[in-house]
Amino acid sequence: MPVVTTPANLRPAAAALDDNEARRIRNDFPVLGEQVNGHPLVYLDSGATSQNPTCVLEAEQEFYEQRNSAVHRGAHTLAVAATEAFEDARVKVGGFINAQPDEVVWTSNATEGLNLVAYSFSNAALGRGGSAAEKFRLGAGDEIVVTEMEHHANLIPWQELAFRTGATLRWIPVDDDGGLRLEEAEKIIGERTRIVAFSHASNVLGTINPVNLLVSLARRAGAYVVLDACQSVPHMPVDVKALDVDFAVFSGHKMLGPTGIGVLYGKSDLLNAMPPFLTGGSMITTVTMDHAEYLPAPQRFEAGTQRISQAVALGTAVDYLTETGMSRIHAWESELGQRLVEGLESIQGIRVVGPPAGMERIGLASFDVQGVHSHDVGQFLDDQGIAVRVGHHCAQPLHRRLGLVSTTRASTYLYNTTEDIDAFLAAVAGIRPFFGVK
Ligand SMILES: Cc1ncc(COP(=O)(O)O)c(C=O)c1O
Structure with a gap:
């Protein structure tokens, strides 16, 4: 060889x-x-x-053996310990990508994170979220731009958003060497573009895409940037602030963590203006029979009982990666x-x-x-x-x-x-x- x-x-x-x-x-x-x-x-x-x-496997087991409880609501000792571990993990995972803890939304995987953004935007198009969410409303004449190399997880949610809002889906083509045709990107990303969603690194080609260039094209157009960081965050240093993306998603199971846990990063002001995707317990302030008020991010996007041991173990995975x-x-x-x-x-x-x-x-x-x-x-x-x-x-x-x-x-x-x-x-x-x- x-x-x-x-x-x-x-x-x-x-x-x-x-x-x-x-x-x-x-x-x-x-x-x-x-x-x-x-x-x-x-x-x-x-x-x-x-x-x-082993340290990740032990972290999950230790959680169940010593601290298992639902988070946030309990007044008892185990619930407090579980909440602390859950929130500590959020701080660690946020630090890993240079995000504030309240910019880290737990999801079950990257796919859910992308759907969360797409469905939140389609809820905004229905008028949910009031005037704060107006900036997320898409309609006929608006365009969503993806690339031809996307994983279905970063394609189909945008097809659905386009269908629900009347917006048009466009894509940047791939060249013969597996790179994006950037001269086309410059033509495609324009004043109609509202969202640019692309992968940092391709799960098939291995290509690392030029995030800075695509972000600057999106900024010029006034569009939101959604980064699929599934194949980058586990494998290279990623600083969401330096990249200046609005949203980024990744999955715990691709970075030494358990299945069932993923992350949506979002800029704080955007997350707090977005209507929720899933609704129910743990994400509200006040509920009447015909109305609900929502907590700020990240809780507004974390409806129902959370993946607690998985988040804690992902925190341990991040420690392991950081130490290495x-x-x-x-x-x-x-x-x-x-x-x-x-x-x-x-x-x-x-x-x-x-x-x-x-x-x-x-x-x-x-x-x-x-x-x-x-x-x-x-x-x-x-x-x-x-x-x-x-x-x-x-x-x-x-x-x-x-x-x-x-x-x-x-x-x-x-x-x-x-x-x-x-x-x-x-x-x-x-x-x-x-x-x-x-
Ligand atoms: C580039 C990319 N995006 C999205 C996903 C979806 O990740 P998950 O299935 O963990 O949600 C994957 C998983 O293979 C991926 O490689």
Whole structure:
């Protein structure tokens, strides 16, 4: 297998983790010691969901063993302790992205966060939220701009908002190297644009999008910016204030945390002017038989009993990532990503989608094996203990643009080593011969 090094100009400034550190980190993740189909597990599916270190598993268990209670309403000791742990986690997660605690709304995942914004805006279009929410009202003639590389989670909620309000959905096309066609973006984002929603990093292509440029185009148009940070917040330092986005979403399960918890970041003045999405208990000040007044953010968006142990454990995950160093994680994954792409590109009959080797990308690569369906590829690799994702990765329009129905994706995280990548590449080299494809 060729030895691949990331070109110096693409290497993030901080010293990367290395194989020794990644091997030490692996010891914190019980599942990574498992055997799968008689082979040591090679886990290359963190883009879908990441694994959990023992401290995160223990944080959740400890919550149930020592502090389990509903938050905010109880006068008893456990309820106070649970509330403290829940709110401490909010402070930690806010600090991780440079947001104030009241700008962090707990959701069940990124998908819910995106729906929350879209449905809140469609409630504003119905007149909910009064004059404060007028600025969120969309109607015929208004435009919502997304990109052709979006995960369905950052596409369908905007289709729905367009349907409900009469607004028009437009999208920035993708070029052949998996980048956005920025000259088109400049034409598409204009005075009719009210929302620009895009992913920071693509879950299929690995492309890192130019947030600053897109934000400045949106600002010029007076549009709100919604950032899908699912593939960036877990993998690189993200400062929502420096990026100046209005909203950002990410999922806990992709950043060493449990499933069932996600985050919507929103600028405080916007969140406090937006009508709620879900309504019910815990988000009100006063209720009569025909009317309700709502709490300020974030509680106004946290109806019903919350995902408390999950939030607490996500706080522990954030501690773990912070101690390891996000810049170092990003630098390491960039190296692993380049090794993946260069290795794949050197195998006959493999087409890698997204930026070619040597160009910036996050630590994942999706590819097509000529003549072999991605599901067969996935099974072949699984037989050797290698876990990857196959299919359209919730990005059907992007696959259509690439002229493919599906791809296979290998995605890395801080616990992956160069041995993982090399084992994977060696296995991929055997796919076409195994299936008898010439
Ligand atoms: C870029 C991107 N956006 C959104 C999502 C949706 O995340 P979740 O299913 O956790 O809501 C994913 C998950 O794969 C993703 O990669």
